[in-house]
Amino acid sequence: MKIFELHDPLFLPHCGCELQFFLDLGSSIVLIGENGIGKSTLLRHLYSALEMELRTVVEQKSSDYFFDRKLITLKNFFLEGDLPHFNIKNFLALWNDFELDKKEQRLISHLSGGETQALKLCLALCKDCTFYFLDEPSQFLDTQRKKTLCLFLEKLRLSGKSLIVIEHNIDWLPSGWNVNQLVVENNILKRGAEWII
Amino acid sequence: MDYLIIRLASSFFVGVLLSQAGSLIQLGTRNILASPSTLGIDGLSVLWLLIFHSASIYFNISYSSEWTFLIGLPVFIFMGLMFPRFFQGKSKFERIILLGLTFNLLVGAVFSLWQFLFMAFNLPFPVELWFGHFRFSSMSSLGMLIITELCLLLGLKFFFKDLKMFSIGPIMGLNWGLNEKKLFQFIFVAVAVSTLIVINLFGAFSFLGLVFPILARKMWFQKLDLGGELFLGPIFNGLCLMAIDFLCYFNPVLGAEVPVGLIVTGIGAVSLILILWTGHKDSEIVAKPKK
Numbered sequence: 001m002k003i004f005e006l007h008d009p010l011f012l013p014h015c016g017c018e019l020q021f022f023l024d025l026g027s028s029i030v031l032i033g034e035n036g037i038g039k040s041t042l043l044r045h046l047y048s049a050l051e052m053e054l055r056t057v058v059e060q061k062s063s064d065y066f067f068d069r070k071l072i073t074l075k076n077f078f079l080e081g082d083l084p085h086f087n088i089k090n091f092l093a094l095w096n097d098f099e100l101d102k103k104e105q106r107l108i109s110h111l112s113g114g115e116t117q118a119l120k121l122c123l124a125l126c127k128d129c130t131f132y133f134l135d136e137p138s139q140f141l142d143t144q145r146k147k148t149l150c151l152f153l154e155k156l157r158l159s160g161k162s163l164i165v166i167e168h169n170i171d172w173l174p175s176g177w178n179v180n181q182l183v184v185e186n187n188i189l190k191r192g193a194e195w196i197i
Numbered sequence: 198m199d200y201l202i203i204r205l206a207s208s209f210f211v212g213v214l215l216s217q218a219g220s221l222i223q224l225g226t227r228n229i230l231a232s233p234s235t236l237g238i239d240g241l242s243v244l245w246l247l248i249f250h251s252a253s254i255y256f257n258i259s260y261s262s263e264w265t266f267l268i269g270l271p272v273f274i275f276m277g278l279m280f281p282r283f284f285q286g287k288s289k290f291e292r293i294i295l296l297g298l299t300f301n302l303l304v305g306a307v308f309s310l311w312q313f314l315f316m317a318f319n320l321p322f323p324v325e326l327w328f329g330h331f332r333f334s335s336m337s338s339l340g341m342l343i344i345t346e347l348c349l350l351l352g353l354k355f356f357f358k359d360l361k362m363f364s365i366g367p368i369m370g371l372n373w374g375l376n377e378k379k380l381f382q383f384i385f386v387a388v389a390v391s392t393l394i395v396i397n398l399f400g401a402f403s404f405l406g407l408v409f410p411i412l413a414r415k416m417w418f419q420k421l422d423l424g425g426e427l428f429l430g431p432i433f434n435g436l437c438l439m440a441i442d443f444l445c446y447f448n449p450v451l452g453a454e455v456p457v458g459l460i461v462t463g464i465g466a467v468s469l470i471l472i473l474w475t476g477h478k479d480s481e482i483v484a485k486p487k488k
Binding site for chain 1: 224362
């Protein structure tokens with residue numbers, strides 16, 4: 001199995017620390033840990049080290065939709081927008097599996113929290129790239145949508161993509177994924193017993 | 198008759214420019230309270246004109262308003278290019294809007310003081326600058342407005358896809374290669390130049406850049422998306438301003454024409470109060486998903 005090494009060592013400018021994080025291509029890593037230990041910051045540092053065409057990111061914070069438009073308008077923009085690395089098959093599959101096709105005439109402001117999260121996932125995961133960074137992707141999702149997401153992520157992993165996911169509840173994730181417990185000891189972030197910075 | 202056509206065409210293009218400038222700045226800042234007035238660009242333009250006017254009196258040079266615009270153009274383009282650097286990393290524009298409003302108040306105070314001093318020394322002062330009007334519309338000023346509008350339309354055509362991507366939300370900048378810096382530069386240059394030309398040639402029309410985009414968005418956005426707000430809406434808003442100017446022209450009060458800027462500032466302020474006061478979930482412009 002090929003070991004892919006992110007910039008070695010990666011420099012964390014905010015604390016003057018160096019970070020080493022090894023990631024196999026086609027692997028999936030789940031980071032778990034208590035609130036406030038720096039999981040999202042770690043994820044941000046990891047994806048910032050990669051070029052945009054290599055990765056896609058789903059951030060935890062809600063996406064701000066300034067304009068209250070119908071879902072169909074967003075869908076049409078993506079289908080006709082000629083976006084780089086846009087995977088139309090994945091987009092339509094996610095759109096339909098998340099049942100957004102049934103809500104196409106609705107305004108964004110009228111969507112529920114779970115539907116908004118599904119929309120956010122759909123707009124990010126339709127990008128064809130090597131690395132997928134997901135910060136708590138299952139938040140607000142119901143059981144059915146979690147199942148859909150699980151199947152989609154597993155399909156991505158099997159097709160050779162690398163996934164790094166932050167989660168608190170790992171019950172919905174596919175079995176066999178590499179789950180890493182992150183802890184902070186003496187202000188140092190560790191993965192299991194091994195220091196990563 | 199020729200004068201009236203030129204004047205009405207000028208008011209139409211001013212309405213179009215202010216509507217598009219307001220839409221761009223509200224889109225760029227993702228804030229419905231952002232406008233050339235509330236961000237202090239109006240104040241900067243008035244200050245520029247006051248400095249130019251004072252310098253021309255001091256050096257005893259006569260000038261036309263077209264020249265103040267042409268000389269101010271590179272200054273305002275430079276400022277437009279620098280604005281994004283100033284705002285870098287600031288996703289919350291509330292503080293900047295507050296700064297802009299405070300700056301406008303400061304310019305208002307400077308304006309009054311300047312006016313007092315000029316009148317004390319019996320020097321000419323552009324008192325009508327604060328409330329715009331189209332009394333001195335000319336073919337050359339109309340020509341400059343049309344050229345500015347054409348440049349803006351070209352820019353909008355060039356950046357339309359980027360504007361659409363930006364309007365979807367931060368996810369597009371994060372994942373889809375949107376060059377936000379370049380887009381911001383276009384937005385701020387377009388807004389700075391549009392504001393400068395309007396204030397320079399006709400004076401200030403406060404609140405129009407704030408209320409016009411909201412009107413355009415409410416009427417056409419859900420059907421025609423950004424195209425409705427940036428193209429169809431401004432045409433309607435331009436016609437509205439033209440109609441108000443038409444009424445002002447044909448209905449003088451005690452023999453004097455009421456400045457259209459005064460009327461639209463009043464209407465704009467009251468409309469904004471009503472929009473913000475009666476605004477409930479469905480009329481909220483910012484789409485806040487339920488949690």
